[in-house]
Amino acid sequence: MKLGLFLAITLPIAFYAQDRSGVATKNEYPNAYSNGSAKVSSFTNSSRLFKDWSISVGGGAAVFQNADLSSFYDGKVNLGWNGYVSIDKQISHTFGISVLYQMGMLNQKGLLPGAGGVAAGVATAWTKYQQVSILGDINFSNLLRRVDNHSPYRWALHGYGGVGLQGYNTLLLDNDMSRYSTVPKRIPIEIDQKLGFDTFFYQIGMGVKYNASKLIDIEARAMYIITGDDSFDGGGNGKNAIPRYNAITTGNSDNFVTVNLGLSIKLGKHDTHLSWYDPLQDIHNRINVLQNSPDEFIVCEKGDKDNDGVCDDWDRQLDTPAGARVDGAGVALDMDLDGVIDLYDKCVTVAGPVENNGCPMSSPSNK
Template identity: 50%
Template structure:
């Protein structure tokens, strides 16, 4: 039976660990993909690209002590201090730097009661004339949490040689429990075979590892085994006299072990000993020591207006003129005189009068007038917040004029003619509606769309021939005096 358990343990090791292998693999193996950031630096995670070992074999031996049972291994319980023996072997797989799995085989013998089964029963005290021993074999799957990696402080730069681990898992337990009484004869009280419903058990515990070198670890471990069986201690049938001494229905024991782990693989270090924070600190140090020369304004700033020529739309701005983000001189009242030369910045007036209204009484008569500057995002008719100051000034200007205006919408050359025509009409109507809501008389405005037939920059046909700022300038609404 014990030999067959060992064979089963090895047979289960390969498929179990393979299933725990990297779960981030992409089915088609192509990058970038839906699950990636789209970066050209993304590469598949394969066996060849791994940087750390993630397999190990562990062996160890220890002493089990029956703690919660009708017959115990501890003097202040239902017995004397009786020490058994145990041994384990496991195949370990690290999933991440903080979590792994172990497929483990245990074999051992617990000794419990008032004397050792190797000795004769004492006489004169019937309650103490009972001893037992339990030979067990177990196969379990354990989860392994590396608390030292999981809870490591970000400012801890100390060498990483000690690691606290936590374990929990379930498995199948096979055992033979023997009892010795006053007649000094040992009798087989209970036998449980593996892979049966009543052979399930659980165990939890903790271990402290020390890294001897990149291949070998030493670990002290304390596990608490929960058998779920009231007959594991050798007390006999469930309602026998011995098994009536305590009310608990699960015979549990501590198993203290000392073991060695051999890390397998071609790499220098193991994943469970890798501290990602240390690697981050190293990369930050490299970046801090690296001179990065960033060249700004490759083409310079010819007109010295604070906007680089790379994206300056007015390369000959007069010295001292205030500009917008595109390097265009500001004309607050949209009268064709930039603020630098405008004597009446907020009130529109003719160029020949330095941007100030003439002394003529009554509304201003405009026979030919074009107001521009209202641009739109690609494939959008939404009025941008940056356009509202221009439109608000236009309200005052149009109301002060006795003439009426065409609100003309236009697009760039992307899209079909029919689509661009409708888009230009929507842009013109949106601007018209905005002006009417803000006080312009309905009869002074007429919205029309010209699609892509009225380009501010005709050379942008097709749009790929021009920089984006020219295409954006083509996506506009402007005013024409009727």
């Protein structure tokens, strides 16, 4: 009996505790994230306001910055090259993400210390590499842009960071390891590292983009690439390799720098790309338009001096006594039309002279 009574009370509460204002599934509107009167709809491709996909290509120079064999030797720079292509997705106006493929070739030189250097002379090496990575993109200009900055928004500062996999092939030649014409013949130092999950690298960088048109962005980008591999510069496999090129410096990671110029082709039908859209600036512009728009219709421009609720612009009785009820024209009501307004009329529904406070003479108002 007690159980049945408990269920009879609690089950209706459980069923009707939630407000089901027309919601059958989480994809219907209104839902828990909107009120019943909001004009909302699900976010689909057709409801997008901006472009948010692009394809980027570019290329430029590459040099070793930190390695046993360096691109900077004897006052000269041994430039390499690199190129990239990426598919870019803009997540918000301040953040995007890219799938990036890059390849290139580095040229470097080095000299072993002591007698080894005398025998081998200056070694020359090259590294050919391929990399696949995920790259995050922070739009600092959108992140830090002031709402009172009214300058044309065509330049943007970007920061990048990501991780990926790499494969590379290296070859090192010197006067000692490359003696094909002597006995015994020696084999040059060569490494062929296949791309795999054990070849992680990291990269960070900065870039400047210019909004050339609604279709094209131009970008200058500098990236610092941390290979995490001491053999990437062609010095051999490990610190104990013979000859000991990998022991020229104490570091265990051969890092290099790329400087590129590239293009981003913005995909989509809209005029504006999301990376060039600043919500705060848009809000500021809308407020500015409202503040500077002409007044099309001003209500109660002259005020309501007698506080009867009818603006003086169309009030036919500007000195209505305080507390008197008025009609739409601001005139105090006199229901019995005896010339005494209802505020002072002691007999509101029966006509009477003013001398008797609006009551008939046969019915004195003081009785």
